[in-house]
Amino acid sequence: xxxxxxxxxxxxxxxxxxxxxxxxxxxxxxxxxxxxxxxxxxxxxxxxxxxxxxxxxxxxxxxxxxxxxxxxxxxxxxxxxxxxxxxxxxxxxxxxxxxxxxxxxxxxxxxxxxxxxxxxxxxxxxxxxxxxxxxxxxxxxxxxxxxxxxxxxxxxxxxxxxxxxxxxxxxxxxxxxxxxxxxxxxxxxxxxxxxxxxxxxxxxxxxxxxxxxxxxxxxxxxxxxxxxxxxxxxxxxxxxxxxxxxxxxxxxxxxxxxxxxxxxxxxxxxxxxxxxxxxxxxxxxxxxxxxxxxxxxxxxxxxxxxxxxxxxxxxxxxxxxxxxxxxxxxxxxxxxxxxxxxxxxxxxxxxxxxxxxxxxxxxxxxxxxxxxxxxxxxxxxxxxxxxxxxxxxxxxxxxxxxxxxxxxxxxxxxxxxxxxxxxxxxxxxxxxxxxxxxxxx
Amino acid sequence: xxxxxxxxxxxxxxxxxxxxxxxxxxxxxxxxxxxxxxxxxxxxxxxxxxxxxxxxxxxxxxxxxxxxxxxxxxxxxxxxxxxxxxxxxxxxxxxxxxxxxxxxxxxxxxxxxxxxxxxxxxxxxxxxxxxxxxxxxxxxxxxxxxxxxxxxxxxxxxxxxxxxxxxxxxxxxxxxxxxxxxxxxxxxxxxxxxxxxxxxxxxxxxxxxxxxxxxxxxxxxxxxxxxxxxxxxxxxxxxxxxxxxxxxxxxxxxxxxxxxxxxxxxxxxxxxxxxxxxxxxxxxxxxxxxxxxxxxxxxxxxxxxxxxxxxxxxxxxxxxxxxxxxxxxxxxxxxxxxxxxxxxxxxxxxxxxxxxxxxxxxxxxxxxxxxxxxxxxxxxxxxxxxxxxxxxxxxxxxxxxxxxxxxxxxxxxxxxxxxxxxxxxxxxxxxxxxxxxxxxxxxxxxxxxxxxxxxx
Numbered sequence: 001x002x003x004x005x006x007x008x009x010x011x012x013x014x015x016x017x018x019x020x021x022x023x024x025x026x027x028x029x030x031x032x033x034x035x036x037x038x039x040x041x042x043x044x045x046x047x048x049x050x051x052x053x054x055x056x057x058x059x060x061x062x063x064x065x066x067x068x069x070x071x072x073x074x075x076x077x078x079x080x081x082x083x084x085x086x087x088x089x090x091x092x093x094x095x096x097x098x099x100x101x102x103x104x105x106x107x108x109x110x111x112x113x114x115x116x117x118x119x120x121x122x123x124x125x126x127x128x129x130x131x132x133x134x135x136x137x138x139x140x141x142x143x144x145x146x147x148x149x150x151x152x153x154x155x156x157x158x159x160x161x162x163x164x165x166x167x168x169x170x171x172x173x174x175x176x177x178x179x180x181x182x183x184x185x186x187x188x189x190x191x192x193x194x195x196x197x198x199x200x201x202x203x204x205x206x207x208x209x210x211x212x213x214x215x216x217x218x219x220x221x222x223x224x225x226x227x228x229x230x231x232x233x234x235x236x237x238x239x240x241x242x243x244x245x246x247x248x249x250x251x252x253x254x255x256x257x258x259x260x261x262x263x264x265x266x267x268x269x270x271x272x273x274x275x276x277x278x279x280x281x282x283x284x285x286x287x288x289x290x291x292x293x294x295x296x297x298x299x300x301x302x303x304x305x306x307x308x309x310x311x312x313x314x315x316x317x318x319x320x321x322x323x324x325x326x327x328x329x330x331x332x333x334x335x336x337x338x339x340x341x342x343x344x345x346x347x348x349x350x351x352x353x354x355x356x357x358x359x360x361x362x363x364x365x366x367x368x369x370x371x372x373x374x375x376x377x378x379x380x381x382x383x384x385x386x387x388x389x390x391x392x393x394x395x396x397x398x399x400x401x402x403x404x405x406x407x408x409x410x411x412x413x414x415x416x417x418x419x420x421x422x423x424x425x426x427x428x429x430x431x432x433x434x435x436x437x438x439x440x441x
Numbered sequence: 442x443x444x445x446x447x448x449x450x451x452x453x454x455x456x457x458x459x460x461x462x463x464x465x466x467x468x469x470x471x472x473x474x475x476x477x478x479x480x481x482x483x484x485x486x487x488x489x490x491x492x493x494x495x496x497x498x499x500x501x502x503x504x505x506x507x508x509x510x511x512x513x514x515x516x517x518x519x520x521x522x523x524x525x526x527x528x529x530x531x532x533x534x535x536x537x538x539x540x541x542x543x544x545x546x547x548x549x550x551x552x553x554x555x556x557x558x559x560x561x562x563x564x565x566x567x568x569x570x571x572x573x574x575x576x577x578x579x580x581x582x583x584x585x586x587x588x589x590x591x592x593x594x595x596x597x598x599x600x601x602x603x604x605x606x607x608x609x610x611x612x613x614x615x616x617x618x619x620x621x622x623x624x625x626x627x628x629x630x631x632x633x634x635x636x637x638x639x640x641x642x643x644x645x646x647x648x649x650x651x652x653x654x655x656x657x658x659x660x661x662x663x664x665x666x667x668x669x670x671x672x673x674x675x676x677x678x679x680x681x682x683x684x685x686x687x688x689x690x691x692x693x694x695x696x697x698x699x700x701x702x703x704x705x706x707x708x709x710x711x712x713x714x715x716x717x718x719x720x721x722x723x724x725x726x727x728x729x730x731x732x733x734x735x736x737x738x739x740x741x742x743x744x745x746x747x748x749x750x751x752x753x754x755x756x757x758x759x760x761x762x763x764x765x766x767x768x769x770x771x772x773x774x775x776x777x778x779x780x781x782x783x784x785x786x787x788x789x790x791x792x793x794x795x796x797x798x799x800x801x802x803x804x805x806x807x808x809x810x811x812x813x814x815x816x817x818x819x820x821x822x823x824x825x826x827x828x829x830x831x832x833x834x835x836x837x838x839x840x841x842x843x844x845x846x847x848x849x850x851x852x853x854x855x856x857x858x859x860x861x862x863x864x865x866x867x868x869x870x871x872x873x874x875x876x877x878x879x880x881x882x883x884x885x886x887x888x889x890x891x892x893x894x895x896x897x
Binding site for chain 1: 481482483484514522523526527530531532533534535536537550551552555578579580581582583584585586587589590593594595596697698699700733734735736740741744745748751752772773774775776804805808809811812813815816818819820821876879880
């Protein structure tokens with residue numbers, strides 16, 4: 001909620017951190033199987049708290065929108081607004097009267113149904129039955145559809161009053177061009193305004209099928225109980241088939257600069273290019289390299305040092321790879337007082353270029369590896385973090401020993417490999433850039 | 442749902458017995474140490490909470506608590522600027538800090554065998570901060586950028602800031618946490634030195650550690666690192682009691698925006714401040730009746746039913762150092778006016794005054810509260826936050842284990858009573874965001890504002 005009394009010093013609060021290298025650390029045991037309908041399940045038993053977390057991820061993100069930006073996202077948001085004989089009020093009541101939480105959202109690759117509940121049997125029965133029906137027989141009632149669409153239009157107009165959101169949407173359009181990743185999952189005023197209920201029904205029929213889903217479960221359940229849960233959740237789904245592979249993301253051939261006029265006190269700068277895939281062969285060197293350049297805890301990166309720590313030019317400055325099924329973006333950015341935007345942009349680009357050409361020092365590399373590997377226990381320290389990892393591992397088809405081998409792979413990265421990967425993969429001279437701020441500062 | 446509730450009660454009891462034992466000890470210099478074992482993962486979170494925040498500030502130095510929070514990372518006697526963060530990073534830790542109205546807190550989350558490092562560094566900056574002029578001038582620019590990012594360029598945040606300043610006459614809750622832009626311009630490093638000396642001392646702080654720990658060992662470690670620090674003579678802040686409001690206040694905030702936005706705030710009480718002891722808990726339950734999830738009244742009746750709101754929420758906290766407000770905010774749905782939304786929100790408030798809430802509504806909220814208490818235990822960070830904030834606001838950490846019971850005892854009659862006592866027009870402030878053009882010309886594209894310049 002927006003009325004909030006807490007200010008966090010750093011914008012980028014990394015959830016990652018990691019034990020000393022060389023310390024053998026096994027992740028928790030992952031059990032996996034397929035439901036009778038054909039959904040792959042990944043399960044970790046977490047007996048300490050009487051609760052369960054579930055993610056059911058469908059390859060039904062906004063990359064499947066086609067020309068109808070916002071379709072996947074509206075479909076997901078209407079899943080929990082009425083199903084079978086229950087209207088939206090009844091669904092909400094059934095979930096919350098047993099203390100459970102149920103929601104569905106869509107990002108670029110994935111649409112995810114998230115469920116958190118207590119394992120007390122009658123409570124769990126009620127929320128499972130509700131979730132299963134919401135997946136299998138969502139109503140998409142005309143009135144609910146009109147309401148959701150109208151409220152989405154309000155949200156889209158609110159996005160237009162925020163320079164950061166404006167710029168973030170624009171940089172994706174510039175980086176991805178004609179690729180499905182270009183459009184924002186929320187859609188646009190034009191596309192959302194013209195969406196029809198039938199399109200949501202058809203989208204649901206095609207993509208919300210057992211063969212296009214992965215389930216992740218973490219909680220105080222036996223394997224048998226988890227198996228039963230997954231069966232019941234997916235029982236009403238058609239078997240179906242997986243969505244086809246997305247097209248590869250083409251490289252940018254020329255640099256591009258877009259200026260968006262906006263009456264703000266700060267200028268927001270975004271610069272980037274296509275980055276890497278979740279299963280990218282360069283994943284580890286790019287990940288560790290970016291940790292040094294502009295990632296990590298956000299307080300100690302090179303960009304933070306140059307832009308904020310030395311010169312006080314920006315509150316937040318960052319770089320990151322967002323790995324997706326196909327190449328997600330590599331993005332850098334900052335915000336600064338309008339009259340110093342040119343200087344800050346130069347500094348941002350110089351730092352990226354210098355890092356690309358020189359690679360990290362041995363000290364920088366050693367520190368980054370210690371940070372990432374030393375923080376390993378933190379990243380799997382809660383059921384919520386675990387279930388998100390499980391969903392990611394399952395959805396992208398990462399090996400089940402991903403967590404077990406993570407530290408060893410991080411530790412094996414050398415400065416030379418980072419430099420080599422950045423030289424081949426990062427091309428600041430062809431970056432797309434979006435600048436949002438007043439035309440005349 | 443009664444049977445489920447009873448079963449839940451059975452579930453919670455063993456948890457409360459095993460999962461939430463807090464060990465409290467106090468060092469000779471006055472530092473209170475709270476330790477809560479949670480052995481689910483081999484990590485610990487360590488948090489130092491200082492009893493100082495924007496509600497301790499006064500005119501001319503607003504934002505100083507938050508600026509000082511930034512400076513805590515900018516070097517001490519033995520640490521160079523930013524070295525604190527580098528050391529924590531090298532040890533695989535996550536760290537940060539936050540400033541609120543009633544507290545300033547610093548935290549590190551690390552593998553359990555690194556706790557000593559966090560203690561050593563926090564002890565160092567508790568009394569030996571450098572506060573060099575050059576670092577301050579640079580960091581002040583960062584804070585100004587933060588203010589631009591969080592407030593100046595966000596129409597709803599601007600509205601909220603103006604709303605607080607209009608609603609409170611004397612209470613320091615009128616002060617924005619990040620400080621007024623004009624005050625930031627004139628902040629001096631000497632001001633921060635005074636502020637630091639005055640509030641940053643072991644007898645004005647609470648150390649909270651939650652995670653895979655043994656209390657005896659942690660306390661010995663705390664004694665070793667924090668024990669040698671000198672206490673300070675801390676003068677408690679003046680009460681700055683808010684006078685009775687004598688009629689509705691209204692304000693309009695013009696800012697570049699596309700959509701209108703509305704805030705209503707009713708002055709209320711808080712734990713330990715006037716009225717019956719149960720009143721703050723009744724107000725908490727009242728806020729949940731309005732906005733405790735998708736099945737609560739705002740979602741059911743205003744977003745879905747009459748479709749007058751694109752969003753609407755209610756918020757109240759019983760757990761604050763000074764009395765605050767029960768806040769309601771919202772954005773009208775497409776094609777609906779902000780005036781109609783205000784009417785609908787006020788009608789909801791009237792209904793709580795006029796009719797007792799249904800027992801089924803309260804049963805649902807109680808179940809949600811109990812479930813929430815279980816879910817909270819999935820995060821050591823959140824558990825530590827709860828202890829640290831309660832302690833810092835002078836309410837005492839044991840409330841973390843008691844508040845659900847207090848809330849569960851609230852009756853429909855008590856909710857109606859607090860509605861009649863506090864949710865009255867005499868206590869109300871209303872702020873309206875009036876969208877101004879984003880392009881410097883032409884009216885905003887939305888037609889939902891109901892035109893310009895009209896007043897009630």
